[in-house]
Amino acid sequence: xxxxxxxxxxxxxxxxxxxxxxxxxxxxxxxxxxxxxxxxxxxxxxxxxxxxxxxxxxxxxxxxxxxxxxxxxxxxxxxxxxxxxxxxxxxxxxxxxxxxxxxxxxxxxxxxxxxxxxxxxxxxxxxxxxxxxxxxxxxxxxxxxxxxxxxxxxxxxxxxxxxxxxxxxxxxxxxxxxxxxxxxxxxxxxxxxxxxxxxxxxxxxxxxxxxxxxxxxxxxxxxxxxxxxxxxxxxxxxxxxxxxxxxxxxxxxxxxxxxxxxxxxxxxxxxxxxxxxxxxxxxxxxxxxxxxxxxxxxxxxxxxxxxxxxxxxxx
Amino acid sequence: xxxxxxxxxxxxxxxxxxxxxxxxxxxxxxxxxxxxxxxxxxxxxxxxxxxxxxxxxxxxxxxxxxxxxxxxxxxxxxxxxxxxxxxxxxxxxxxxxxxxxxxxxxxxxxxxxxxxxxxxxxxxxxxxxxxxxxxxxxxxxxxxxxxxxxxxxxxxxxxxxxxxxxxxxxxxxxxxxxxxxxxxxxxxxxxxxxxxxxxxxxxxxxxxxxxxxxxxxxxxxxxxxxxxxxxxxxxxxxxxxxxxxxxxxxxxxxxxxxxxxxxxxxxxxxxxxxxxxxxxxxxxxxxxxxxxxxxxxxxxxxxxxxxxxxxxxxx
Numbered sequence: 001x002x003x004x005x006x007x008x009x010x011x012x013x014x015x016x017x018x019x020x021x022x023x024x025x026x027x028x029x030x031x032x033x034x035x036x037x038x039x040x041x042x043x044x045x046x047x048x049x050x051x052x053x054x055x056x057x058x059x060x061x062x063x064x065x066x067x068x069x070x071x072x073x074x075x076x077x078x079x080x081x082x083x084x085x086x087x088x089x090x091x092x093x094x095x096x097x098x099x100x101x102x103x104x105x106x107x108x109x110x111x112x113x114x115x116x117x118x119x120x121x122x123x124x125x126x127x128x129x130x131x132x133x134x135x136x137x138x139x140x141x142x143x144x145x146x147x148x149x150x151x152x153x154x155x156x157x158x159x160x161x162x163x164x165x166x167x168x169x170x171x172x173x174x175x176x177x178x179x180x181x182x183x184x185x186x187x188x189x190x191x192x193x194x195x196x197x198x199x200x201x202x203x204x205x206x207x208x209x210x211x212x213x214x215x216x217x218x219x220x221x222x223x224x225x226x227x228x229x230x231x232x233x234x235x236x237x238x239x240x241x242x243x244x245x246x247x248x249x250x251x252x253x254x255x256x257x258x259x260x261x262x263x264x265x266x267x268x269x270x271x272x273x274x275x276x277x278x279x280x281x282x283x284x285x286x287x288x289x290x291x292x293x294x295x296x297x298x299x300x301x302x303x304x305x306x307x308x309x310x311x312x313x314x315x
Numbered sequence: 316x317x318x319x320x321x322x323x324x325x326x327x328x329x330x331x332x333x334x335x336x337x338x339x340x341x342x343x344x345x346x347x348x349x350x351x352x353x354x355x356x357x358x359x360x361x362x363x364x365x366x367x368x369x370x371x372x373x374x375x376x377x378x379x380x381x382x383x384x385x386x387x388x389x390x391x392x393x394x395x396x397x398x399x400x401x402x403x404x405x406x407x408x409x410x411x412x413x414x415x416x417x418x419x420x421x422x423x424x425x426x427x428x429x430x431x432x433x434x435x436x437x438x439x440x441x442x443x444x445x446x447x448x449x450x451x452x453x454x455x456x457x458x459x460x461x462x463x464x465x466x467x468x469x470x471x472x473x474x475x476x477x478x479x480x481x482x483x484x485x486x487x488x489x490x491x492x493x494x495x496x497x498x499x500x501x502x503x504x505x506x507x508x509x510x511x512x513x514x515x516x517x518x519x520x521x522x523x524x525x526x527x528x529x530x531x532x533x534x535x536x537x538x539x540x541x542x543x544x545x546x547x548x549x550x551x552x553x554x555x556x557x558x559x560x561x562x563x564x565x566x567x568x569x570x571x572x573x574x575x576x577x578x579x580x581x582x583x584x585x586x587x588x589x590x591x592x593x594x595x596x597x598x599x600x601x602x603x604x605x606x607x608x609x610x611x612x613x614x615x616x617x618x619x620x621x622x623x624x625x626x627x628x629x630x
Contacts, residue, residue, distance in 0.1 A: 126516030137510055137619070139517035141630065163517075165630045195452055197555050201441030202454035202478075205547035212541070226527070226541065227630035232520035239554040240512050304452070315456065315480045315542035 001061070001083070003029060003054075005129035006095055007070030008039040008046070012133050015049040016159045022054045023061060030056040046133035058086045066091045066156060068123065069111075072263045073098030073178075076107060080114040091119040091149060093142075093157070097177035097233075098265040099272040104279075106174025108143070119149045122170065123157070124177040125228035126236035128243075132162060139163045141229040143173030165228055172224030175215040180234035181245040181266030182273060183207030185290045187238035188249020192256075193300050203286065203307070204238050209315075210284040214273070217282055252293050253300050267294050316376070316398070318344060318369075320444035321410055322385030323354040323361070327448050330364040331474045337369045338376060345371040361448035373401045381406045381471060383438065384426075387578045388413030388493075391422060395429040406434040406464060408457075408472070412492035412548075413580040414587040419594075421489025423458070434464045437485065438472070439492040440543035441551035443558075447477060454478045456544040458488030480543055487539030490530040495549035496560040496581030497588060498522030500605045502553035503564020507571075508615050518601065518622070519553050524630075525599040529588070532597055567608050568615050582609050 001007070003024035011022040024030050033039050037048045048054065061067065067087060071079045073096045080087065092115070094107035105113065111120035125140035132138055142157065142164045144150035150166045158164045167173055186207060190200045211234070212225050224230060237243045241250070245266035251258040258264075274291035277284040285307060292298030316322070318339035326337040339345050348354050352363045363369065376382065382402060386394045388411045395402065407430070409422035420428065426435035440455035447453055457472065457479045459465035465481045473479045482488055501522060505515045526549070527540050539545060552558045556565070560581035566573040573579075589606035592599040600622060607613030 126520070127513045128511075131511040131513040134511070136514055137517065138513040139520070167630050196443075196446040196449070197551060197557065198442045198446040198453040199451055201547045201551035202452065202543065204550055205441070205454070205543050208541060208546055222537070223630060226523060228517065228520050231523055231546065232516045235519055235550050235554070236512060236516035239550070242512065315482050315538060315544075 001067055002070035002095075003033065003039055003042065004070055005039075005043045007068065008043045009129035009132040010068055010070065010095065010123075011052055012046060012049060013135070013159055013162050014157065015051050017156065020052055021060055021064065022048075022052055023058075024054070024056055027056045030054055043129055043133055046130070058083070061086055064090060066093060066153065068093045068095050070095040072096060073107065073265055074101060074268055076100070076110050077114060080111060084115055088115060088117060091121065091153065093121045093123050093153065095123050096265070097124055097181060098269045099178045099276070101268050101272045104272055104276045106171070106178060108145075108170045108174055119146060120144070121149065121153055122173055122177070123164075124173055124233065126232040128236075128240070130242070135161055137161045137163070139165060139228055139232070141165050141167055141173055141227060143167050143170050143229065145170045167224050167227070167229070169221045169224040171218055172215055172220030173229040175218065175220050176211065176225050176227075176230030177233055178265075178269050179211040179214065179273060179287070180230065180237050182270045182287050182290050183211065183234060184237040184243055184245035185249040185252070185266045185270065185293070186286050188246040188251075189253035189293065189300055190304065192250040192253020193304060195304065200238065204234065206307075207286045208234060210282075210286055214277055214280070214282045214284060217280055255300070266290075270294050316382055317385035317410075318348065318354055318357065319385055320354075320358045322383065323358045324444035324447040325383055325385065325410065325438075326367055327361060327364060328450070328474055328477050329472065330366050332471065335367055336375055336379065337363075337367055338373075339369070339371055342371045345369055358444055358448055361445070373398070376401055379405060381408060381468065383408045383410050385410040387411060388422065388580055389416060389583055391415070391425050392429060395426060399430055403430060403432060406436065406468065408436045408438050408468065410438050411580070412439055412496060413584045414493045414591070416583050416587045419587055419591045421486070421493060423460075423485045423489055434461060435459070436464065436468055437488055437492070438479075439488055439548065441547040443551075443555070445557070450476050452476045452478070454480060454543055454547070456480050456482055456488055456542060458482050458485050458544065460485045482539050482542070482544070484536045484539040486533055487530055487535030488544040490533065490535050491526065491540050491542075491545030492548055493580075493584050494526040494529065494588060494602070495545065495552050497585045497602050497605050498526065498549060499552040499558055499560035500564040500567070500581045500585065500608070501601050503561040503566075504568035504608065504615055505619065507565040507568020508619060510619065515553065519549065521622075522601045523549060525597075525601055529592055529595070529597045529599060532595055570615070581605075585609055
């Protein structure tokens with residue numbers, strides 16, 4: 001459900017394993033995809049396999065056992081409330097990364113709070129939709145606190161080239177995927193401001209340290225943060241202009257404007273995490289700086305100088 | 316000592332803190348640097364500060380308390396044997412990354428084994444010589460098992476833009492800096508073979524996991540590996556064509572030849588670590604694959620297929 005770039009790429013890839021339905025809300029978007037056998041709007045250049053059923057009918061989802069939900073994080077709750085009847089008896093796999101602004105919850109926790117009877121999991125980790133759609137090798141994390149469900153999903157959703165590693169640490173996986181987008185904005189800002197690759201590596205490293213501090217405080221495992229959904233995704237997002245979060249950072253660093261119509265998960269996540277870190281009294285200077293940049297309370301030079309003039313210490 | 320790109324960049328940067336001497340063995344190289352006030356051969360485009368004394372005289376090193384040694388890892392031992400008399404009463408800071416082929420030792424251990432009376436440290440972490448020379452912000456690790464010496468070096472060698480974080484975990488810092496070069500070759504090979512950014516992120520993540528396995532087994536701390544000298548340097552080296560290790564990987568992946576005159580620390584380190592990991596019975600499939608590629612025992616397709624067809628498991 002959700003025919004953005006990532007949802008469409010997963011649908012294309014999973015056709016290797018059996019019957020897949022790609023559901024989108026907008027009937028016109030569905031008609032165009034049906035007519036062109038391509039998601040020209042969100043994932044141009046990747047043909048939809050003949051076996052992929054594209055629909056906007058909720059009835060077509062009835063036979064599905066597993067539903068991958070690929071909607072932006074801040075819309076997940078209202079989506080689940082709207083489609084709860086259709087989803088109630090299924091295994092739900094969130095395919096978004098972030099923290100809900102009002103509650104501080106991650107994707108699995110939002111699913112569980114809206115639909116407590118469903119089995120909830122998270123598909124996260126380092127990937128670009130275009131790589132998955134092209135069939136390039138990709139490794140992701142499937143996170144589910146229920147081990148049996150996690151193993152079943154690992155088997156159902158892995159293909160020869162899309163490899164899923166499993167964890168039962170839902171909190172660590174949720175936070176890794178969410179927090180890395182904030183650090184990606186900071187990394188983009190460093191490059192956009194002309195500070196160079198070495199400075200970006202420093203931002204990423206200190207950013208990884210603060211991701212770990214918060215995640216471990218909230219019950220996540222360091223090994224999850226060091227895995228695909230933390231380290232791996234951080235490293236991809238902070239170094240590639242394919243990432244919208246990184247591109248937003250580049251614009252901020254260069255003092256340019258950024259298209260407000262593009263969903264940038266890290267922008268709202270930065271605000272949510274800045275609040276969360278203060279509530280739990282966890283030192284997160286990079287996240288605080290990004291929140292300040294997003295809210296126009298800080299300029300890049302001030303933010304970078306503040307980060308660079310912190311006292312010298314041990315790692 | 317050593318007027319390669321990194322040694323020269325450090326000499327330029329440290330002139331901010333006081334008197335610095337840049338020593339090179341080759342009198343002709345020294346004459347050219349003296350005449351042009353630039354290391355045209357190894358770091359073109361970065362003028363040498365007027366206060367930097369460039370010399371090939373050992374006598375000129377007598378007043379120095381701290382000597383930074385910037386020679387390739389595999390030449391460090393013979394260098395120390397040759398210049399031991401000059402260096403005996405000083406604090407020595409190795410500025411190279413790797414593992415000695417015959418012994419499996421890192422830079423600090425090599426210094427200690429040749430000159431047991433000296434204080435030995437390691438300057439490592441994510442940086443490119445050109446960024447340091449330009450005065451762009453950079454954060455590095457100074458590793459020294461003796462805390463007081465480490466703190467003194469942290470103060471002497473930090474500038475406003477070159478920030479040193481300190482650790483007393485010499486083993487972790489030595490291994491982080493060495494092992495990341497091997498993973499950088501694998502990352503370059505993935506990109507060179509056209510597998511895409513997501514595949515590289517998977518190689519880096521699984522590479523980081525095997526770096527941790529070996530380092531922790533040999534007594535390093537996970538927090539060092541997650542810091543600048545591990546995570547930070549890995550992330551920089553695996554994503555930038557400024558890195559010689561990454562460029563060697565790109566060539567291997569694309570089936571092209573690589574200039575044998577260029578020192579690539581990761582190539583010899585891969586062979587040293589492949590031996591070390593077998594000796595200690597630590598699973599390091601990416602390092603083994605890189606060693607196979609370096610020794611022409613494996614081709615890229617076979618290596619990548621082997622890595623991608625490993626059993627699905629937990630992170």
